[in-house]
Amino acid sequence: MATSLAEENYLKIIYRLCEGTKEDISTNSIAELTNNKAASVTDMLQKLAEKGWVTYQKYQGVRLTNIGESIALSIIRKHRLWEVFLVEKLGYNWDEVHEIAEQLEHIESETLINKLDSFLDFPKIDPHGDPIPSQEGEIPELGYLHLSEVKLNETCTLMGVAKDSAVFLQLLTKLNLSLGARLEVLEINTFDRSVSLKIAEEKPIFISHEVAKNILVKI
Amino acid sequence: MATSLAEENYLKIIYRLCEGTKEDISTNSIAELTNNKAASVTDMLQKLAEKGWVTYQKYQGVRLTNIGESIALSIIRKHRLWEVFLVEKLGYNWDEVHEIAEQLEHIESETLINKLDSFLDFPKIDPHGDPIPSQEGEIPELGYLHLSEVKLNETCTLMGVAKDSAVFLQLLTKLNLSLGARLEVLEINTFDRSVSLKIAEEKPIFISHEVAKNILVKI
DNA sequence: ATTAATTTTTAGCCTAGACTAAAAATTAAT
């Protein structure tokens, strides 16, 4: 069944909200991320339920069905592959590609996305370290930790980010934190859980807990 | 001012219809190419006129203004650059790229299209030999003839096509007629104006006047 | 120069997807 642009955006956002939790997703949380009003969301949830892409009970929240999830995954796959293209082939920075990929992810062509995948040499992660779902909807399990979970004096490698807003990515860039950086946790402030880090052989930097939470690393 | 997808498609089609003629364009001809009904076209023409992209007088047809033309040219530029990308980088055939480029041409990002242009090495023509407008809306003048205009016994080079429907392109491919082929006009049938051609050193082929009309060549 | 045929426009209707305001259900707080 064909999906409209609006439907695809809802499914993608519901997927993101489902990821974190076992609970059903609230109308309001969807309204926030789609930048729509709750009433509009209710409307759309009823349509999506009709089409069999979500299970939805009045006042009780919403979940993706298997079909809904596979649609969401195919959009995420397209989004992330296009991001790789924009960074690797066209020379964009990692903080510049989100908006454009938001448009490109809706281009409809099965062959296109597979040819693109092959052209890019079948990347497993996008420029933010997020895994790229396979054509079958499988997500490579990367087993990353949040930097905020790493113990004192441990060393790890920066593998990705849990948030790809431009301001956050620009902050990391300014701090010289980029994919692949070797990080040593020098200090964890008990008061505010801010972290002191050594990047490779450079002099230490401080980051807030909020930043540490959104950095993904591998030990 | 922002352009919607529907508006962009109208402008593009009006541009194509204007190209051929000095006359104003009829509502019906637009309806045919957009696959809409005449009544819908009238509606849209009034909106486009409001926005200053066409000049339009009831019952008297329509023309693009300078602004309208520059919008149309930027869409055509995007369409043709994406076609080059699809063929050169992703390995599509020339008869497979139209539909996908119809979608990609609406992606909105000035930087994207210029980075793409540079990535493709600033091509002057698309995979069908059509000129690619510059960022400033200039169209490289190629001075091609229709094969149907070439005189008996003259030799020419196939530079492009005047029609890029998949069936036409597939026919050319089957006849071994591709961009750059050297063609010698062996015979022109006065009865139906069909043409006998020699391609390079191979044995002659016959094509109809209709086909010859849609092949662009350089002497 | 009328009449006939064709083209174009108007008028009114439809759907998708948004909105606001008000009603209903759920959750939290006394």
Add this chain to the structure above:
DNA sequence: ATTAATTTTTAGTCTAGGCTAAAAATTAAT
């Protein structure tokens, strides 16, 4: 266990961009 606060849904409106049917203008044909 009520009341209050919050969340969600319903009901009704709006706009973009289509549609059909009928009216008006233009063009063609006698």
